[in-house]
Amino acid sequence: MEIVKLIKKGAEAEVYEGYFLGMHAIFKQRKPKAYRDPTLDKKIIAERTIMEARLMYNALKAQVNTPAILYLDPSEGLLVLEYVEGKTLREKYNNFEDIKELSIEAGRIAGRLHKNGIAHGDLNPNNLIVNDEEGMFIIDFGLAKRSDDIEDFATDVHVFLRSLESAHYRIKDEAFKYFIEGYSQEFNKVQEILKGVQEIRMRGRYVEERRKSRTSNE
Numbered sequence: 001m002e003i004v005k006l007i008k009k010g011a012e013a014e015v016y017e018g019y020f021l022g023m024h025a026i027f028k029q030r031k032p033k034a035y036r037d038p039t040l041d042k043k044i045i046a047e048r049t050i051m052e053a054r055l056m057y058n059a060l061k062a063q064v065n066t067p068a069i070l071y072l073d074p075s076e077g078l079l080v081l082e083y084v085e086g087k088t089l090r091e092k093y094n095n096f097e098d099i100k101e102l103s104i105e106a107g108r109i110a111g112r113l114h115k116n117g118i119a120h121g122d123l124n125p126n127n128l129i130v131n132d133e134e135g136m137f138i139i140d141f142g143l144a145k146r147s148d149d150i151e152d153f154a155t156d157v158h159v160f161l162r163s164l165e166s167a168h169y170r171i172k173d174e175a176f177k178y179f180i181e182g183y184s185q186e187f188n189k190v191q192e193i194l195k196g197v198q199e200i201r202m203r204g205r206y207v208e209e210r211r212k213s214r215t216s217n218e
Helices: 038-061 089-094 099-115 150-167 169-186 190-216
Strands: 002-009 013-020 023-030 069-073 078-082 128-131 135-138
Touching (some): 038 069, 089 099, 089 128, 099 135, 099 150, 150 169, 150 190, 169 190
Antiparallel strands (some): 002 013, 013 023, 023 078, 128 135
């Protein structure tokens, strides 16, 4: 193993770029939680590491491009993955590249995951990598779970929409329209999902209005 640099330091894990047996790789290392009992903490880390790898494998079986798993050590919370070359969908959107085609493909990926009972948990353009030879990959299954709950699937779609609104405002309507077009090609519950997205947004507005009201009255 050769670690080259830290890419991301999150609350749950640290992500590094490096090389594994000569292959360009990503190392994802889950970190212990000081507030948890050490025995329980080790068990939780191992279970979550196994679950992440299993869901990636299930996604691959569902014909969704995910990085290959090169090595897994649940006891250490370590997952070593193939490094996927390419640009993130966010970078593509920033450069206004192939908005229709890429948004449709992102929607297909989301729909394929949901059709096969996988909620990603963090479906945003930063977690979609466009490889010129192999197409689009989805990465970071750290928050993913098995589910058949419309709310979980609607949350994925809502996260994608919120990402467009916050980072790609100029193309958000076009990109989301084509995302839903691709999504509906794979998953036939699109109307239920969109209804769920609206309910999530309404709850968010209610919480925000209540927060503003409470602040103005202080």
